[in-house]
Amino acid sequence: MGCSSSLPDRSSGRLVGPNGENGGASDAKNLRVKLVLLGDSGVGKSCIVLRFVRGQFDPTSKVTVGASFLSQTIALQDSTTVKFEIWDTAGQERYAALAPLYYRGAAVAVIVYDITSPDTFNKAQYWVKELQKHGTPDIVLALVGNKADLHEKREVSVQDGMDYAEKNGMFFIETSAKTADNINQLFEEIAKRLPRPAPPSSSQNP
Amino acid sequence: MTSETSPSVSGDEASDPKPSPEDQLASLALSETDGPASGSPRENNRHNEIESAEEEVQTNSAAPGLAVVENSGEAVRRGRIGGVLWARTNSEPEADGPESPSSSGYAGERGSSSASSAGSGIYEIAEVRDDEVVDGVSDSQAAWVPGKRHVDEDDASISWRKRKKHYFILSNSGKPIYSRHGDEHKLAGFSATLQAIISFVENGGDRVKLVRAGKHQVVFLVKGPIYLVCISCTEEPYESLRMQLELIYGQMLLILTKSVNRCFEKNPKFDMTPLLGGTDVVFSSLIHSFSWNPATFLHAYTCLPLAYATRQAAGAILQDVADSGVLFAILMCKHKVISLVGAQKASLHPDDILLLSNFVMASESFRTSESFSPICLPRYNPMAFLYAYVHYFDIDTYLMLLTTSSEAFYHLKDCRIRIEMVLLKSSVLSEIQRSMLDGGMRVEELPLDPLPRSGSFSPHLGQHTLPTDSPDGFRELYGGIGGPAGLWHFIYRSIFLDQYVSSEFSAPISSPRQQKRLYRAYQKLYASMHERGIGPHKTQFRRDENYVLLCWVTQDFELYAAFDPLADKALAIKTCNRVCQWVKDVENEIFLLGASPFSW
Ligand SMILES: Nc1nc2c(ncn2[C@@H]2O[C@H](COP(=O)(O)OP(=O)(O)OP(=O)(O)O)[C@@H](O)[C@H]2O)c(=O)[nH]1
Ligand SMILES: [Mg+2]
Numbered sequence: 116m117g118c119s120s121s122l123p124d125r126s127s128g129r130l131v132g133p134n135g136e137n138g139g140a141s142d143a144k145n146l147r148v149k150l151v152l153l154g155d156s157g158v159g160k161s162c163i164v165l166r167f168v169r170g171q172f173d174p175t176s177k178v179t180v181g182a183s184f185l186s187q188t189i190a191l192q193d194s195t196t197v198k199f200e201i202w203d204t205a206g207q208e209r210y211a212a213l214a215p216l217y218y219r220g221a222a223v224a225v226i227v228y229d230i231t232s233p234d235t236f237n238k239a240q241y242w243v244k245e246l247q248k249h250g251t252p253d254i255v256l257a258l259v260g261n262k263a264d265l266h267e268k269r270e271v272s273v274q275d276g277m278d279y280a281e282k283n284g285m286f287f288i289e290t291s292a293k294t295a296d297n298i299n300q301l302f303e304e305i306a307k308r309l310p311r312p313a314p315p316s317s318s319q320n321p
Numbered sequence: 322m323t324s325e326t327s328p329s330v331s332g333d334e335a336s337d338p339k340p341s342p343e344d345q346l347a348s349l350a351l352s353e354t355d356g357p358a359s360g361s362p363r364e365n366n367r368h369n370e371i372e373s374a375e376e377e378v379q380t381n382s383a384a385p386g387l388a389v390v391e392n393s394g395e396a397v398r399r400g401r402i403g404g405v406l407w408a409r410t411n412s413e414p415e416a417d418g419p420e421s422p423s424s425s426g427y428a429g430e431r432g433s434s435s436a437s438s439a440g441s442g443i444y445e446i447a448e449v450r451d452d453e454v455v456d457g458v459s460d461s462q463a464a465w466v467p468g469k470r471h472v473d474e475d476d477a478s479i480s481w482r483k484r485k486k487h488y489f490i491l492s493n494s495g496k497p498i499y500s501r502h503g504d505e506h507k508l509a510g511f512s513a514t515l516q517a518i519i520s521f522v523e524n525g526g527d528r529v530k531l532v533r534a535g536k537h538q539v540v541f542l543v544k545g546p547i548y549l550v551c552i553s554c555t556e557e558p559y560e561s562l563r564m565q566l567e568l569i570y571g572q573m574l575l576i577l578t579k580s581v582n583r584c585f586e587k588n589p590k591f592d593m594t595p596l597l598g599g600t601d602v603v604f605s606s607l608i609h610s611f612s613w614n615p616a617t618f619l620h621a622y623t624c625l626p627l628a629y630a631t632r633q634a635a636g637a638i639l640q641d642v643a644d645s646g647v648l649f650a651i652l653m654c655k656h657k658v659i660s661l662v663g664a665q666k667a668s669l670h671p672d673d674i675l676l677l678s679n680f681v682m683a684s685e686s687f688r689t690s691e692s693f694s695p696i697c698l699p700r701y702n703p704m705a706f707l708y709a710y711v712h713y714f715d716i717d718t719y720l721m722l723l724t725t726s727s728e729a730f731y732h733l734k735d736c737r738i739r740i741e742m743v744l745l746k747s748s749v750l751s752e753i754q755r756s757m758l759d760g761g762m763r764v765e766e767l768p769l770d771p772l773p774r775s776g777s778f779s780p781h782l783g784q785h786t787l788p789t790d791s792p793d794g795f796r797e798l799y800g801g802i803g804g805p806a807g808l809w810h811f812i813y814r815s816i817f818l819d820q821y822v823s824s825e826f827s828a829p830i831s832s833p834r835q836q837k838r839l840y841r842a843y844q845k846l847y848a849s850m851h852e853r854g855i856g857p858h859k860t861q862f863r864r865d866e867n868y869v870l871l872c873w874v875t876q877d878f879e880l881y882a883a884f885d886p887l888a889d890k891a892l893a894i895k896t897c898n899r900v901c902q903w904v905k906d907v908e909n910e911i912f913l914l915g916a917s918p919f920s921w
Pocket of ligand 2: 160161162177178179203204205206
């Protein structure tokens with residue numbers, strides 16, 4: 116099970132069109148990865164994505180409805196490229212039951228909390244448990260403490276985040292979508308941790 | 322099932338060689354004489370000539386002759402106690418018999434004891450200044466700031482009491498769900514008061530519809546475990562306020578579906594506010610549209626004017642997509658439809674279009690990137706979610722693809738890419754931009770003479786302007802303000818198409834305040850034309866200090882027109898006929914014809 120991006124359509128019977136998620140096959144040099152962001156409303160998931168994809172930060176709140184889809188490709192040092200197909204989900208409670216729709220088949224889940232709000236840290240732990248139970252096997256999990264620029268209002272210590280992540284085999288980082296601190300690092304670190312597809316000689320067909 | 326408009330009218334006519342009463346009424350019209358209608362149908366031009374006056378209502382002041390208090394057509398009792406007027410409505414007239422728990426005198430009795438409890442809550446919403454006009458009028462989105470205002474207020478604040486219009490949603494256990502002004506939770510006490518009134522009357526087997534308290538009307542709508550309340554001193558008709566509550570309820574269903582009722586079955590004290598988190602902007606923009614968007618009372622949608630071929634091109638690609646398993650494909654520019662297509666047998670109600678477009682436009686996140694979200698179309702199926710793919714092509718133009726499959730995102734994304742390619746290639750998107758700049762029909766451009774029927778008016782609808790040396794002398798009479806004969810504005814609603822067209826606002830209806838006043842006047846006119854039990858109003862001519870209002874309803878269309886208050890009646894009537902002719906002449910461009918989902 117080396118090819119993470121071939122997982123989606125195996126686990127769900129969705130319609131896949133010519134330009135669908137399986138349109139450009141991953142190979143060893145060019146990875147396509149489905150990534151999902153989860154976390155309480157207002158922790159900054161959309162801001163993280165927009166900072167990563169468009170290099171922008173808009174402080175006016177735009178509550179996500181359902182889920183937004185964006186993609187961004189990065190090049191790694193070893194000249195491989197990784198195309199992230201990102202599902203930025205809505206943190207509002209009414210959409211919680213829909214989360215499987217978006218995390219199903221995801222190779223990466225980024226679980227975000229706000230370092231100034233312990234409630235959102237609790238919610239993050241809920242998502243970790245749910246993904247451990249129902250997520251793709253071998254999913255790469257990242258725990259992100261966002262709004263690190265608000266250190267004077269910090270209520271979740273770095274240590275708490277780090278400890279929890281370690282216990283659950285997750286990658287941990289604190290970010291600020293506002294200052295762009297650690298945003299690119301987040302995605303680069305994820306890319307490095309991705310399982311690589313097997314060389315072309317072995318199975319390429321899903 | 323879902324569409325209220327049936328295209329069967331012509332079928333009925335065909336089976337009956339004699340003109341039906343509707344036909345005769347349709348042919349009745351206004352004339353220069355004030356007498357009753359002659360009643361003789363004029364077959365040759367019955368749909369585009371107003372000729373004889375059927376009714377004239379003249380009012381000298383703003384005092385409306387309309388005191389709509391109850392759901393007409395149902396058994397009603399009223400009691401006036403201490404200025405509070407109760408309207409009690411039994412759900413079935415015959416239930417007023419022996420087995421009914423209510424007896425005569427019931428309303429007054431209950432009314433009086435409830436009135437005292439209502440008094441503290443309702444009576445004290447005292448004199449109101451026109452402060453709402455400042456924040457709630459303008460048609461331009463720039464002037465209106467979305468989102469809830471005055472969150473710091475509660476029912477003890479003077480400012481809160483002075484708001485002209487309040488809307489509440491609460492549960493039948495009295496838990497606040499939504500409030501237009503102020504924070505829901507701080508208003509818990511007030512909600513409990515409203516709830517007490519509702520359950521008091523409900524327990525007697527009745528439903529509160531309306532309470533009057535001085536200048537205020539309090540309108541109630543009960544939807545299972547959910548109560549909706551409007552408190553208003555705007556003098557809007559009861560029927561209009563009730564329809565607004567229906568739309569607010571529909572908006573809530575669009576977000577949650579009716580299955581939210583089950584939460585209350587499990588736990589009557591269920592707190593629904595978290596389920597509506599982040600949707601304040603959706604409700605406040607809907608409520609704002611109650612003061613500018615005619616779709617909210619006409620129950621019709623409006624189209625962006627486009628050359629026939631352009632709209633056809635858009636419709637063809639949407640149809641293509643619908644054939645590939647998309648339930649509805651809707652292309653819109655702000656609140657105006659460019660084209661829409663439904664899969665076989667699926668029809669879209671104008672109210673669903675209104676609520677869906679309001680939801681999408683008010684939710685800023687849709688503008689950021691393509692989205693996939695569950696939504697419910699309350700008129701289509703209030704129980705089930707559909708999935709909406711939403712994508713903005715430019716700042717105003719957006720595509721909505723609806724499906725029943727939660728797995729269809731990538732398919733819909735492909736559909737969008739195909740649609741976008743076609744729209745770009747056939748320059749539909751640039752035509753849309755141009756139409757936005759050009760605007761729609763202008764009263765100043767009302768053609769003088771009948772135009773060739775097949776003519777196309779591209780590039781712009783207003784090519785045929787009134788010559789300055791108008792032989793009729795309209796211009797001389799009215800100093801060049803507005804259109805001929807003092808015509809200031811009109812709305813034309815095609816009943817068969819479920820669509821309306823509204824002329825652009827121009828001098829002297831140029832300020833937001835004047836536009837809102839005219840809007841309210843139309844709203845009142847609409848309500849009076851559609852009142853049940855008052856007999857079929859087919860025409861109305863009203864003159865007050867603000868306008869001459871002329872309304873003409875046939876089985877095919879409704880025309881609402883506003884004129885200078887000094888307008889000559891005969892000329893006004895003549896002008897209305899010309900407006901109808903004009904609309905017919907350009908219907909290819911202002912309406913979505915043909916592949917309408919309503920005609921399946
Ligand atoms: N100071 C600071 N504020 C941030 C940061 N990231 C986001 N915010 C603010 O937090 C608010 C919410 O951010 P969003 O990105 O919309 O939150 P979300 O997680 O996408 O919320 P939902 O879409 O409702 O799930 C925004 O108004 C931002 O201004 C950050 O790094 N620092
Ligand atoms: Mg978001």
